[in-house]
Amino acid sequence: EDEQYYHEGFAWYNQEDMPVMSVGTGGSDFIVGTFWTAEDLKEVVGDMFGTTSIRMSSGNPDVTCMIVVDDTTVIAEQTLENVPSGEITFSFRNDSVKIEEGVDYHVAFAISDYPENAYPVMIDNGPAVSGKGDLFYGGKEDGWITLAEASKGSIDGNWIISFVSCIDKPYVPVEELSMSHDSIEMRVGEEMYMATKILPSDATSRTTQWRSSN
Numbered sequence: 001e002d003e004q005y006y007h008e009g010f011a012w013y014n015q016e017d018m019p020v021m022s023v024g025t026g027g028s029d030f031i032v033g034t035f036w037t038a039e040d041l042k043e044v045v046g047d048m049f050g051t052t053s054i055r056m057s058s059g060n061p062d063v064t065c066m067i068v069v070d071d072t073t074v075i076a077e078q079t080l081e082n083v084p085s086g087e088i089t090f091s092f093r094n095d096s097v098k099i100e101e102g103v104d105y106h107v108a109f110a111i112s113d114y115p116e117n118a119y120p121v122m123i124d125n126g127p128a129v130s131g132k133g134d135l136f137y138g139g140k141e142d143g144w145i146t147l148a149e150a151s152k153g154s155i156d157g158n159w160i161i162s163f164v165s166c167i168d169k170p171y172v173p174v175e176e177l178s179m180s181h182d183s184i185e186m187r188v189g190e191e192m193y194m195a196t197k198i199l200p201s202d203a204t205s206r207t208t209q210w211r212s213s214n
Contacts, residue, residue: 008043008044008047008164008165009162009163009164010036010040010041010162010163010164010165011034011133011161011162011163012034012129012132012133012134012158012161013123013124013133013157013158013159013160013161013162014124014125014126014158020123020124020125020157021122021123021125021155021157022057022058022119022120022121022122022123023119023120023121023122023123023147023155024059024114024118024119024120024121026116027114027115027116027117027118029110029111029112030110030111030136030137031108031109031110031111031136031137032054032108032109032111032121032135032136032137032147032159032161033068033106033107033108033109033135033136033137033144033159033161034106034107034108034132034133034135034158034159034161035104035105035106035131035132035135035144036104036105036106036107036132037104038101038102038103038104040132041099041105042101044099044165045099045100045101046098046099047098047099047165047166047167048092048093048095048096048097048098048099048165048166048167049067049076049092049095049097049099049163049165049166050091050092050093050163050164050165050166051089051090051091051092051093051163051164052065052067052089052090052092052107052161052162052163052164053087053088053089053090053160053161053162053163054087054088054109054121054159054160054161055086055087055088055121055122055159055160055161056083056084056085056086056087056088056120056121056122057085057118057119057120057121057122058085058114058118058119058120059114059115059118059119059120060082060083060084060114060118061082061083061111061112061113061114061118061120062079062080062081062082062083062111062112062113062114063079063080063083063088063109063110063111063112064077064078064079064080064109064110064112065077065078065079065090065107065108065109066106066107066108066109066110067092067097067105067106067107067108068105068106068107068108069103069104069105069106071106071143071144072143075097076092076095076097078090078091078092081113087160093166099165106135106144107161107163108135108137109121109159109161121159121160122159122160123147123155123157123158123159123160124157124158124160125157126156126157126158127156127157128146128147128148128156128157128158129158130146130148131146133158133159133161134146134147134148134157134158134159135147135159136149136150138150147159172200172202174198174199175199175200176197176198176199177196177197177198177199178196178197179194179195179196179197180194180195180196181194
């Protein structure tokens with residue numbers, strides 16, 4: 001199902017190296033984000049936001065994922081409370097948030113309710129994709145700034161944030177699968193054609209794979 005429904009994955013962080021650092025702000029709330037321009041997303045215009053993910057470290061914070069346009073306009077959001085360490089995924093598949101032509105998007109995460117000594121969000125080992133993979137919301141006055149700016153140059157890395165787009169149509173499950181033969185006896189080297197019938201005709205997944213135990 002997922003292989004058929006989901007389309008393209010997007011991330012700015014270094015996917016070959018493991019995260020090397022985690023970031024916190026002494027227990028106070030903060031917002032991190034990534035940015036994709038209309039040019040970055042031109043190949044998936046018409047798709048929908050499917051899932052978003054962020055790699056968490058410690059503190060079991062509450063996390064709100066937001067899809068943002070025009071820098072601060074939230075068009076979809078979801079919240080998970082007391083999240084553990086590891087990769088946390090939010091599904092927007094049922095929200096029908098379409099990727100529009102000519103529109104830039106932030107995928108942002110608000111972090112709250114964690115201990116002062118915790119560092120909840122992980123980053124990669126850099127270098128940062130400046131202005132895209134390393135954003136920190138500095139409030140109404142400063143807006144989105146880079147992690148390097150927020151840390152006065154001490155941090156050079158990208159948040160472990162990604163999202164996957166999905167096709168702009170509802171998932172249609174297979175209701176019936178039939179084959180032209182119930183069983184076949186074959187000799188070594190012999191070939192046989194086996195037809196399959198999948199219903200309904202507009203099922204999202206219409207791919208069959210054949211395996212033999214011997």
